[in-house]
Amino acid sequence: MTLTEALTLFAIGFVGSFISGLLGIGGAIINYPLLLYIPVLFGVAAYSAQEVSAVIAVQVFFTTLIGVWAYRKDRYIHPKLVTYMGTAIIIGSFLGGYGSKYLANEVINFIYAILAAIAAVMMFIPRPERDVHSDEVAFSKSISVLSAFIVGLLSGIVGAGGAFILIPIMLVILNIPTRVAIASSMAITFISSIGATVGKVFTGHLYFWPSVIMVIASTLASPLGVRVAKRVNAKVLKWILAALILATAIKIWYDILF
16 A cells, blocks of 8 residues: 555545534445545545445444544433434344445445435425434334334445434434434444444455554544534534535436436
């Protein structure tokens, strides 16, 4: 690995992890397209979709672990929501991560594009905003478990933690307030990333040094993002996430179609 490649990976990991901490996502929706296109653009490396998804799985694991630690003293993480959705999503993500070895790169990209498009549409559905703590929030246990399993299965295929689709589900379907959704999704995505990471390791696609560099960047950047998130208005966070998901969905679909 060259110094230029290492610095490029570090920059990608730092930017993606900062945004991850800010918005309560694992970072796959940011780092997947960045890792797939930026190294090629600068001529430093070219990673396949299988390699990218494996590196992202490891990066998401550490980014969310650090993010949950940063949120540990707040009352925004919903323990029951994390337990129900986390248990379902880890089963789905392991099956998806392991089963991805039977899929072509084009299929993985297409699944990722579908997830991003669904998430983008859901984020623009209007809903009243509430700024309450987790102990004031109720939710449907059956819907949370079913949706988390499906998200885990599909996001495990692309090495994602699934937060970029989990948050819209929590906001629109389960009616969870934005700050509780962001904090809880960080914990759920951490659980999900365990299954996805183990599944990717079994496929044999894991890239060691790129993964190490992305983890180092995550360790530095994710806590900074969480710190900023605690000071930003919940509506602003929601619209930043919506714009981010929409832009990513457009980019991926453009590459698939054209």
